[in-house]
Amino acid sequence: MSSHTVIKQVTKSTFTPSLLRELKSHIDACDFISLSSIKTFSATSASSWRRRLLPFDTAETAYLKAKLAAESFQILNVSICPFRVEGSKVVAFPSTLIQNQLKCYNFHLFPREEQSYSFSCQASYLESLARKGFDFNLCIYEGISYLSRVQESLAKRRNATHLDFKVFSKSRKSVADSLFMERIKARIQYWRKSCLNSNKSPHGDLANSLRQLILGTQLHGERPCMTIDVCSDNQLNLILETVNGISDSLVPLVVRNSLGTPTSVRVVFTSSEEDKSALLSDIDHAEEEQSFNLRGFREVMDLISNSQKPIVSINCLNDFAFFHEKFIAPLPPSLHEFTCSLKMVFPKILDLGHLMKEIGPLKNAMDTSSSLNLEVPFQADRDGGQSNQGRNALKIISLFVKINYLHICNNIEGYFNMFHPTACMELESVGCQDDTNTYLTHQEDIAKLGVHNLVFLWGFNAASSLQLKDKLRKYHPIFHENFDLKVIDRNCAAIAFQRQGAVVELLKEIKPRSSSIENMISDGVIIAGFGAYEKVCRMGLWDGRLADSLQTVVLSDNTNSPLLAEKSTEICWDNEVMLDQNEYLKV
C-alpha cells in the first residue's frame, strides 16, 4: 500500500508557482484536507504548568496558553494532505493519476529575521525529534519563509510597488511648482527626442554612447530610460503629472529606498503600444514573483482558505493558534475573538479530539474491528528519517477514517469549529508506527467535571500526595468526601470534588476564617476557587511557580470573594495524568 502514498518534501528550492498549481488541483478535487504541524515545542511533553495543558484547563485557559506558546515558539513543518473518503476507503486525487495515489506535502519552514527576530525552543522536545531523524539542517538551510496577512499589508505600505502611486492633480499650483514642471518637461522632451532619433543616427555607436553620457540616458532592461531624483511627494506628483502629459509612450516608475520613501522617478521610453504593454506586463510579472517569494508559505494557507474545504486535524486549538499568529495576524486576547477571526479564514475545521470526546471511547468498537482491514493510507516505512517527516497528516486521515467507520457521523457539520482543549496525547510527529489505535482507546479514563468542582491549594508541606490527603482529612471534614488530588508543581495542588456544592461550602468558610479551618490557615495552607487560576491566565502571570502566581492574584483581590469560577465550564479530568513525577507518588 505504501506505493499509494507519496510524501513530497517541499523546501525553498522546490517551492514554486507550479507546485502551488499542482496542490491547488488536488485541493479542488478533494473533500477534506488533513493538516498537521511540527513546532519547536510540544504541549504534551512540556513540564511547566504554563506550557502544558492541565486536566483542569478550560477552552479559555487552554487558548491563553496556546496564545503564549504561539507568540514564543516557531513552526518548523506543516504537512498537508487533500483526500476523499468513500466508506472505509480513502480515495485520492486526482483519480486520473497513478491509481489511487495519495499525495502528502510536507513543507519545511524557517522565518526571516524580519518575521521573527528570535524564538524559543523546548530543548528536550527538539532532542527527541532529532533522535527520530528530524532534519534540522533542512529546515534552517532550506526552509521556506512566510509573511502573515497583517505583516504583508504593513510591508506593502512600506514597499509600495513601482506603479503604485496615485497622482493628485492639484487644482492650484504655486509658481515654484509650475517652474519645476516646465524644467522637468524640457528635460524629458529633449531626452525623448534623442531616443526617437537614436535609431537613425548616422554617426554610429560612438556618437550614440556620447549622447547617452551627456543626456544621462540609462537602460531599463533593453529600453532607454532616464532618472529624475525627487525630494518630496509633491515633486513626485508633479513629475508624474508632467510625464503623463508628454506622451503615452513614456512609462514612469517610482524608485523607493528601503523605508519606502520615493527617491527618484525612472522614465522608461517604449517604442510602441505593444512595447509598452510588454513592459507593463513584465513589471507585473516581476512584482508578482517578488510578492510570491515574500508571502512564501502563506500562499499555501491562502490556497486552503480560499478552497473553503473542511480541514481535519488533531490538537486544533494549538495548531490553529500558531497558524493564526504566523500566517494571519497577532492573536486576539480572548478565545471568542480568536474563533470568530479564525472562522473568517478557515470556516470548517474538524477537531478529531473534539469529535472523539463527543462520541465517547471507542475501545469496544476497536476490539471488534481489529480483524477489519481498513483501507487507510498509512504504511510504516522502515527507512525512517527525513522521508517520514510529514507522516502525521496521513495518520490523521487514518484516524478520521477509523472514527468514520466505527461511528458513522452523519452530521459532520455539527462538529465543525469546536475545539477540544485538553490534548492528553499527541501523535508521534516523526515516528512511523501507527499509534492511532492507542489514541482512539485512550479516552475512557477521562471524567467529565465542572470547574465548580475544583479548588487550588498551596502553601502546604507534604512529601507525597498521599500524605497531603491525610493532612487535609484532619483539617476539615469535607475532605472525608470523595475527591481526587493532583500536585501541579511541587507546592501547589488541584483538588476535584465529586459532589456538586462541596467547593462552595468549603470556600464559604475561608474568608470569614471559620474555626473549622483554623488549623489549616495557621499552617499557612491557602485555598482558592477556580477563578484564581482563570485570573492568573488572563493576567498573564506565567513566570515562576503556579503557587506564586495564585498568591499574587489572591493578594491583589480586594473584593473579599472566594474567587469562584466566573461561569460553569466543563473540563476533562484525566485520572491517569500525573503532573509531577519527581516529587509525588500517584495515590
Added chain:
Amino acid sequence: MAARRGLLLRRPLCSMATSTSRKGKVEVKQVRRGDSYHDSLTSLIQSASFVALDAEMTGVASTPWRDSFEWDSADVRFLKLLHSASRFALLQFGLCPFIPQRDASSGVVSFVAHPHTFHLSPSSSSEGDYDDDDEFLCQTSSLHFLATHRHDFNTSLRHGLPYLSRVREKAVAAPPALRTESCAVGFRHLIDLLSSHNKLIVGHNCILDIAHMFDKFIAPIPSTMEQFMKEVHQIFPNIIDTKHIMNANQTVQLLMRNKSKSLSSAFSSLCPTISSAGYHRLVRASDVNVKVQAHDDEGSSLFNSGAKHEAGYDAFMTGCVFTQLCVHLGITFDQCLSDPSISDPLQSNVKLKPYLNHLYPTWNSGTVLDFTTGTEKPEGTYKQKYPKVELKNIVLIWGFSSVLKYKNLKGCIAKVFGPDSVISVFFIDATAALIQFRKEEFVKDFLALKESLERRKDDPISILHPLSVIFEGGNTKAGDYNTYKDVIACNQSKVLFKDQADASGVAC
C-alpha cells in the same frame, strides 16, 4: 622525513603533524556524545602553557533593543549580558591547549596546538526541578549566519554532549557512581580542571563566552557585574582577552591600524604564515611556530578540517593570535620550558601582567573590565569612538507617533528649552528614543511639562504647545534613565521597545 623537515624549516608555520592533512587546513578534533576525550585532553591541558577557548551560541540578542548601544551604562550592559548568556544556548565549545616544545634544530620554542570542538546539546539533563531550563532562545539571524558557515545543527541535537552546571549537578538526585558516568558531568570536569590548575585561559572578545561558560557549567550568573567578576575570578584566576591587548597596546595598535580587529582578520594580519599556509610567503623572524597535532592515541576519533566559526578552529586562531601578540609585547616563551617548577610561566610574566584579567566590554565605552579587582575602570589607551554620555541628562520616551523623526523631535524641544538644549537623540527603535539634554534639570522640567500637558489634554494651550507633537495620540510615555534600566531588566522579550516598556509595567 628529512626532506620534509627541510621544508618545514623554510615554511615552519604550515607544518602539519600528519601527512594526511592538506596544506593550509587545520585538523580539528570533533567530540560528540559517547566519544572518549577525557583522559587525553586532561593530560594535554595539564602540560599546556595556555588554553584558548571559543563558544558558538544560538544567538546574542533576543530583540533589536537588547543589542549593545553606545548609551548603555555599565548596569544596562550587564543586564543585557546576563539575559543573553542565560537565555541562549551553546551549540559548540572550542578548547585548544597550546603545548610548548623546543625545536630540535633551531632551539626556538614553538607550540603544538590541539584544537577540539565539543558539540553540545542545549538540553539539560535535569528534569522537573528546573522547568524553565528546558527552554532556550534562538536568534533567527544567528542561525542563518551559522547556516552560511555550514554549521551542522543535526550533530548538535543528535550527538551533542548535554551540559550540567555544578549547582545543578548537586540538585540532581542520582547516586554518585552514576554521576561520574554522565558525559554531561564529564565535560564539566574539564572546566574544573582548567580551574584547578589555574590555567591561563585565552579568548578573543570573550566576555560573552565566559558568561556562557559560567551559566552553563558552573552556576546561574549573579545579579551584579561586581559579584559576577568576583566569582569568575575565583574559578578562572587567569584570563586573557586578545581583543583588549589589541586595543590597549600601542605597538599592536600601530601594527594593526586601519585593520579590523575581528578574530579572523586579526588572525590573517598577525599570523599570515599560519593563515595562508598554502601560499609561499616569507617567514618573519618574529613569527612563532605553531604546529597542529592531529593524530591521537585513541585512534577512532573524528577530525574535520577547521573552518571559520567552528568553535575549535576559532579557539585555535585565538591562541595563534595570542602567541603573536606576546612577541609584540616582548614576551619570550623560554620560561615555558626552562623551569618545569614554574607552573604558570606566562601569567607571572611582568610584560603580560598589565593585560591579565582585563576583558574588553561588549561595547567600546572607553572602559575595561578588571576581573582581578571586580571593577570597570577607564582605559586610557582605548581609542574613544564616542563622546561621554551623561546618564543623568537623559530622558526616555516611547510609544510616540511613527512619523516623529529626529529633526522634528529636536526642533520642538529646542522651541521650549532653547536652541542648544538637546545634545543628541538616540532612536532605540522606531517606537522609542533616548534624548540627551545639556542640563540635568531639563530632564525634570521635561517630565513635569509632559504631566501638565496631559492633565490639560483638551485645552487650547496644550494643543498649541510645541511639545504636543511628541505627545500626539496620547500614547507617548516618558521616564528618566532609571526607567530605561527597569525596562531592560524586565524578563520579557517583546520585539518593539514600546511593547516591552508597557509590559514591564514601569511607572511613567
